[in-house]
Amino acid sequence: MSTLLHHLILSSAERHADRPAVSDGARTVSYAELAARVQTMAAGLAALGMRRSSRVAVFLPKSLETVGAFFATAMGGGIFVSVNPLLKAQQVAYILQDSGAELLVISADRLAVLANELAACPDLKTVVTVDAVPSTVPPRLRVVSLAELESAATSLVTPRTVDEDVVSIFYTSGSTGRPKGVVLSHRNMVAGAHSVASYLGNHPDDSVLAVLPLSFDYGFSQLSTCFHAGARVVLLNYLLPQDVLRAVAREHITGLAGVPPLWIQLAALEWPETAKTSLRYITNSGGKMPVATLQKLRQRLPQTRVFLMYGLTEAFRSTYLPPEMVDERPTSIGKAIPNAEILVVRPDGSECDPDEPGELVHRGALVAKGYWRDPERTAERFRPAPGQLPEVPLQEMAVWSGDTVQRDADGFLYFVGRHDEMIKTSGYRVSPTEVEEALYATQMVCGAVAFGLAHETLGQSIAVVVEANEGQAPDTEHLLAGCRRSLPPFMVPHVVVWEADLPRNPNGKLDRSGIIARLRPELEKHHGA
Structure with missing residues (x-):
């Protein structure tokens, strides 16, 4: 063992x-x-x-x-x-x-x-x-x-x-x-490998393409799950998304993990037939995959199983949506992975009712041991798990994610947003993720970040920074028209900023915090009244 x-x-x-x-x-x-x-x-x-x-x-x-x-x-x-x-x-x-x-x-x-x-x-x-x-x-x-x-x-x-x-x-x-x-x-890493390999169904005949940085827990997971299953991992340092598709075809890849910006790029490309036939599954984590992107991938890869997942480095992997539920629940992050329990709780630690937003709390073998040399932040994020028996003297620690989610009556989880990123406008709490989803649904943009600007009358107005799809000219009027078709008036962006190339962090995800920190002060000067 x-x-x-x-x-x-x-x-x-x-x-x-x-x-x-x-x-x-x-x-x-x-x-x-x-x-x-x-x-x-x-x-x-x-x-x-x-x-x-x-x-x-x-x-x-x-x-x-x-x-x-x-x-x-x-x-x-x-x-x-x-x-x-x-x-x-x-x-x-x-x-x-x-x-x-x-x-x-x-x-x-x-x-x-x-x-x-x-x-x-x-x-x-x-x-x-x-x-x-x-x-x-x-x-x-x-x-x-x-x-x-x-x-x-x-x-x-x-x-x-x-x-x-x-x-x-x-x-x-x-x-x-x-x-x-x-x-x-x-224990964290072995339990994670066992859990992920079990629901992905990894076996010795698999060939998994590792395109994500190995400094990213999701990227490293490609190694640990393959080694657990006796499968082959193919390492790829790529420059262009076409390089990924060529490698999938050349190496007869059966499994591919990606983050939303990569999937947006790959969904726009024509896939080689050999890639379509060999690829048994794909996975997404590191952010919500836009529904429009998911639909394109399902069209291009009709035989490929799609696993939508949620995880945080502090607990390696937390949830996944079974592939057979993807078409029915494309916006869900699923349920807890094997050997983990996911709780949705109020600020006092009591469990939320169905459809009530609350903080995601992860307990189980994958919970990390804290932050290196940082007891203060460790105490903020790693706290006793809710609902423990008072008779047990030593308390089990869970990771309190800082993410707001809600669980429906059938037990499926839906990501709402980060506690500190929620936009409070006109008396409403607005999820940046929901605004970004509407922007992606217009199929005019390949990158989007929504955030709040201090506003004298609204509390906050909604600003978005977007990157146009290749070959499309920025068109704010048409973009907002698309948003109005899918969002209530209070969620439609007030400010739209177009950028030619939105910065990504080293893990391939949009650098949300960097983008917001760079643009928010200047935008608030001109749009905060």
Whole structure:
């Protein structure tokens, strides 16, 4: 039984030794080869000073070496920190400082870019380059190549590890502007892999395309679910959405996970016939998929099962909508995944009635261990689960999501919005998500962010920032006419801003907080009266 993260690979190596585990471009390794590589790398990291709970940062694009570094760290008792490869030098340095990373796995060219920032990372002692060691290295740091590490590896003395031990820190955007580190245990990640693989029906014949960043819990889940099932994961660092479709066809992909901006792009393309026939399922998380996009994908992929999901890094994955319900309930985020309970509660912790909006609270094995070095924010978000027996002295902690949802009479959940993003206009509480859905339904835009502006008489007016579909000219009059057909008057936007290219965050999602922070002050000056 797999109880630790690296057991997922070792167990599949025992059952499916010769089956393909990871494909990276022209390279494919079997489960037996991957297990051997991880063991060698773990021994090498230990020889360089990795000890129990040492933080090992990995700043690389998706590659076989990246995967090896994660699971080797886990095997050696360390804590891996996956750093998004799109981050800038100062952002990377902050994560290295905050996590207290002692080792860094990186490429020579990335090391050169980071060199000037590493002096501010006092805990960092050793750097492992996956290629050659550069001729000039940062002062005080020991720099070795991966080849040197592997050649010097001796037998690994595995530390005593249990499933409650910390295995990873995933950094996610914070409301204060600094990313926060979500602390995950072996139990969190193994339970997540088991749960997700069970409802997706993953099996050894699957080939799953990993296009999302591995620093994103949803992206990393493609690794853990595949390794749990003995399936093959195909790593892809892509530039254009067409690259994704080519890879699906070329690699005979059976599973593909994406976020709404990617699905909007893919829904607009013609899919190769081979892609249509091989793709068994697709999944969406990281935001609500517009209904218009969902309908296009259903038309293009009539035989493909669509899983609409909701999750947060603090609990890995929370809900999914069974594919057979997608056409009937296209706006639902479904019900709790296996081995989780989702509660909808009022501010006092009492459970909401059907169709009453409340906060989503997640309890179960996937709930993280808090925020790294941040007890105050941990106390705000991780609190005792509602409804516990008073006779039990030690209370179970749940994650209070900060998201407003409602549950219908049949138990299906619907996302309403973030507590701190709800727009209060003309005495109504308006969900930005609902406004954005109406904008997408016009099929005039491929990106939309709605938010409130302080307004003297309305309380707040509704502003939207939108990106036009490729080949379409911005047309505010027609856009608002489309909104009026599907929204009541109090929900129709008052201010429309067109931008040629809305910024995305490193995980591929629209950078909502950045867009709002940039535009709100100026818009309130001109439209706040």
